[in-house]
Amino acid sequence: MKLEIGQIMIRDIQFGEKTLVNGGTLSVNKDELIAQIRKDDRIHSVEVEIAKPGENTRIIPVKDVIEPRVKVDGPGGVFPGLLNKVATVGQGRTHVLKGAAVVTTGKVVGFQEGIIDMSGPGAEYSPFSRTMNLVVVCEPEPGLPAHEHEEIVRYAGLRAAVYLAEAGKNITPDTVETYQFDSLRSMCEEGSSLPRVAYVYMLQSQGLLHDTYVYGVDAKRILPTLISPTEVMDGAIVSGNCVSACDKNTTYHHQNNPVIEELYKQHGKEIIFCGVIITNENVTLADKERSSNRVAQLAAYMGADGAVITEEGFGNPDTDLIMNCVKLEDQGIRTVLITDEFAGRDGASQSLADASVKADAVVTAGNANEMITLPPMDRVIGHVKSANTIAGGFENSLGADGEISTEIQALTGATNELGFNKMSAHDV
Amino acid sequence: MDMIMIITNNPLLGDGERVVMKDSSEAVLMDARDMIHKGHTLLNHPKYGNIQPGQWMYRTLLVSKEKGALDVQSLNLIEDAIHSFDRSEISFDKLSSAQKRDYQLVDADIILAAIRMLCPEEYQRVLSKTGRG
Numbered sequence: 001m002k003l004e005i006g007q008i009m010i011r012d013i014q015f016g017e018k019t020l021v022n023g024g025t026l027s028v029n030k031d032e033l034i035a036q037i038r039k040d041d042r043i044h045s046v047e048v049e050i051a052k053p054g055e056n057t058r059i060i061p062v063k064d065v066i067e068p069r070v071k072v073d074g075p076g077g078v079f080p081g082l083l084n085k086v087a088t089v090g091q092g093r094t095h096v097l098k099g100a101a102v103v104t105t106g107k108v109v110g111f112q113e114g115i116i117d118m119s120g121p122g123a124e125y126s127p128f129s130r131t132m133n134l135v136v137v138c139e140p141e142p143g144l145p146a147h148e149h150e151e152i153v154r155y156a157g158l159r160a161a162v163y164l165a166e167a168g169k170n171i172t173p174d175t176v177e178t179y180q181f182d183s184l185r186s187m188c189e190e191g192s193s194l195p196r197v198a199y200v201y202m203l204q205s206q207g208l209l210h211d212t213y214v215y216g217v218d219a220k221r222i223l224p225t226l227i228s229p230t231e232v233m234d235g236a237i238v239s240g241n242c243v244s245a246c247d248k249n250t251t252y253h254h255q256n257n258p259v260i261e262e263l264y265k266q267h268g269k270e271i272i273f274c275g276v277i278i279t280n281e282n283v284t285l286a287d288k289e290r291s292s293n294r295v296a297q298l299a300a301y302m303g304a305d306g307a308v309i310t311e312e313g314f315g316n317p318d319t320d321l322i323m324n325c326v327k328l329e330d331q332g333i334r335t336v337l338i339t340d341e342f343a344g345r346d347g348a349s350q351s352l353a354d355a356s357v358k359a360d361a362v363v364t365a366g367n368a369n370e371m372i373t374l375p376p377m378d379r380v381i382g383h384v385k386s387a388n389t390i391a392g393g394f395e396n397s398l399g400a401d402g403e404i405s406t407e408i409q410a411l412t413g414a415t416n417e418l419g420f421n422k423m424s425a426h427d428v
Numbered sequence: 429m430d431m432i433m434i435i436t437n438n439p440l441l442g443d444g445e446r447v448v449m450k451d452s453s454e455a456v457l458m459d460a461r462d463m464i465h466k467g468h469t470l471l472n473h474p475k476y477g478n479i480q481p482g483q484w485m486y487r488t489l490l491v492s493k494e495k496g497a498l499d500v501q502s503l504n505l506i507e508d509a510i511h512s513f514d515r516s517e518i519s520f521d522k523l524s525s526a527q528k529r530d531y532q533l534v535d536a537d538i539i540l541a542a543i544r545m546l547c548p549e550e551y552q553r554v555l556s557k558t559g560r561g
């Protein structure tokens with residue numbers, strides 16, 4: 001399985017007569033874009049706005065972020081099982097509008113969503129403060145239940161990204177990267193003396209506003225399974241997760257998983273990247289046992305010597321993280337965990353809800369309880385009053401002048417547990 | 429694993445012979461701890477929902493109806509949840525009824541997903557209670 005990723009660098013977005021890419025500028029026909037999003041007749045209103053790095057602009061509450069990608073060659077289309085048929089993706093060629101992002105906002109429920117500031121101190125914490133963002137503000141028909149509302153906004157973002165990406169289909173990319181993923185046998189023959197490392201990729205799957213979709217299937221209903229990293233790059237994993245903005249994996253994070261990138265870079269040099277195991281984070285303890293058992297079985301079957309485990313979210317999934325770690329270590333498979341911390345505003349409290357002496361190699365992505373003050377912005381896209389009730393916000397966190405005092409938990413991607421950000425720590 | 433009891437302060441999951449309705453999240457945690465000490469097993473993780481413990485307006489815990497020897501995993505999980513819980517961080521009284529409803533909905537949906545895995549018969553009953561059955 002070979003996938004070429006062609007990156008078309010986008011340095012500006014503007015509205016124009018036609019949707020096209022010209023000299024690094026993505027021009028967008030606003031009416032056509034809105035017509036695509038409105039294909040769902042449950043939508044009451046749609047507005048699209050542009051937010052650029054450095055602007056005095058705040059986006060709140062952020063639901064998802066999606067990178068525009070289009071299949072140029074090879075089976076299927078991006079977001080299989082949701083917007084395209086369930087063909088196996090991850091082969092051929094895919095073009096990416098690199099530097100552009102679709103951001104969806106919409107008040108699904110009155111809490112648990114995120115903030116992106118395009119400038120100021122908050123911009124240091126979100127990778128999406130540095131992308132050219134096309135923001136979709138989407139409101140469904142009144143009276144629809146919350147789970148339909150989530151679905152409508154999820155699809156609106158995917159449709160917008162697919163529409164924009166078409167503009168890059170016939171453009172010569174600035175760079176082309178090739179990712180090869182073959183059978184376990186051939187992957188492992190390349191360097192038999194190197195340690196085999198598997199990636200255990202935990203997906204949020206607790207319920208409404210806490211779900212992830214794999215080829216369109218709700219991840220809480222899967223048994224852990226193998227997936228090619230190139231399938232992930234083609235949108236086989238889509239976020240329906242609206243909670244804990246700092247450490248949720250948006251669809252953009254899945255499309256650009258930095259653990260997969262790094263494992264590819266080290267493949268054949270320091271390690272053999274022997275595969276990706278996706279698993280879930282359900283709330284019943286029976287599910288946790290079942291899924292962690294299966295993770296350990298699969299990793300052992302693959303002959304893994306080591307595994308990198310990434311978590312999504314906090315609290316409940318800390319138990320899945322530790323169960324996965326312990327069961328892999330018990331098989332003799334050494335583990336490295338990537339997580340974030342909820343260690344209190346002073347950083348003095350216990351960081352995770354679960355622990356084991358076998359979790360002896362842990363990478364942190366930062367303390368989500370750290371406080372930040374965000375200055376008022378001239379322009380706010382979305383619902384600014386959400387700041388009082390989103391995760392990490394607390395009563396009176398929104399000042400009269402628009403200033404927000406909050407934990408960095410409220411900032412989209414601030415402590416992302418795939419490591420798609422800049423924060424960490426090391427022992428001294 | 430088909431006999432469960434539901435300890436909750438979420439009105440969307442209320443009534444039924446298997447439901448123990450409490451008046452606060454804290455009371456749910458304490459009641460579950462008492463039952464665990466009597467030999468019931470905790471069936472869901474008390475820190476579900478990616479909401480910080482200080483903002484647990486609603487909690488719903490599923491425990492086995494059957495009793496056996498003390499389950500240490502259950503005890504560790506409930507003790508950790510009680511230790512983390514700090515009701516002082518947020519004033520629930522100032523939330524609007526719409527905001528409370530949102531918290532109820534998300535709590536109920538997560539718990540329904542869990543009940544569906546554990547006890548399909550109870551799932552149908554609770555589903556109809558929430559108006560979605």
